[in-house]
Amino acid sequence: MKKIIAQATVxxxxxxxxxxxxxxxxxxxxxxxxxxxxxxxxxxxxxxxxWWQTSxxxxxxxxxxGYTFWDGDETASNHSLSFAPVFVYEFAGDSVQPYIxxxxxxxxxxxxxxxxxxxxxxxxxxxxxxxxxxxxxxEIGIRALHYSNAGIKQPNDGVEAYTLHYRTSF
Numbered sequence: 001m002k003k004i005i006a007q008a009t010v011x012x013x014x015x016x017x018x019x020x021x022x023x024x025x026x027x028x029x030x031x032x033x034x035x036x037x038x039x040x041x042x043x044x045x046x047x048x049x050x051w052w053q054t055s056x057x058x059x060x061x062x063x064x065x066g067y068t069f070w071d072g073d074e075t076a077s078n079h080s081l082s083f084a085p086v087f088v089y090e091f092a093g094d095s096v097q098p099y100i101x102x103x104x105x106x107x108x109x110x111x112x113x114x115x116x117x118x119x120x121x122x123x124x125x126x127x128x129x130x131x132x133x134x135x136x137x138x139e140i141g142i143r144a145l146h147y148s149n150a151g152i153k154q155p156n157d158g159v160e161a162y163t164l165h166y167r168t169s170f
Contacts, residue, residue, distance in 0.1 A: 022046075022169060024062075028143070030163030032070065034115040038161045042066030044086075057091040064103070068161075070114055078114045080147075082107035082126045090134070097134040099141075103127075107147055117157035121149045124158075132165075139167035 028040040043065050050058040064086050070078040084105020091098045107124045124147040132141020143165060148158035 024167050024169045026064075026066070026165055026167045028163040028165035030143075030161055032115070033160040033162075034072075034117065036115050037071040038068060038163060039071065040066050040068040040163065040165070044167065055092060057089055059087065059089050061085060061087045061103075064105070070161075072115050079110040080107050080124075084126055084128065086128065095135060099132060099134060101128070101130045101132075101141075101143075109147075114159050117159050118155045119147070119149065119159065120153040120156045123152070124149050130165075137169040139165075141165055141167075 022045075024044045024046070026040070026042040026044060028038070028042070030038045032038055045063045047061045047063070050060045052059045062085075064082070064084050066082045068080045068082065070080070072078065082105055084103045086101050086103030086105075088099050088101045103126075105126045105128075107126045109119060109122045109124060112119045112122060127146040127148075128143055130141050130143035132139055141164075143161075143163050145161045145163070146158060147160075149156050
């Protein structure tokens, strides 16, 4: 647990060095592929840049930092911290904007075991895809997340999580 607190402190200090942009907060709930409940709290900073803007939509993105609690049985509960750049394609819309997203980042798990999965190392890559709707400073969507150490250390069972998330701007 001390290790995860130290990692959270380092992550928080690193995030504080990002430009003074508005921070959005996220909450997510879902399940892993092994039916472990997943609870996630996160913070996001928009890039304030866009590319390929047309009448259909635009490409943009954000930085995402999160804490996830993996609620397994007594021996398999786990905690993770993650950080990822995420690309978002926002479709044009007046009051509601549909979007799709994808990103690859890094994560640190408090244990290398999660249910029947042996992650091989605490260090993992986080791959994500998602879709949702943005409206009036809020967002609701679905995400699929995959964690794996990319074969850096064996075994490399990896784990997936499927979540429903909510984001709000302040």
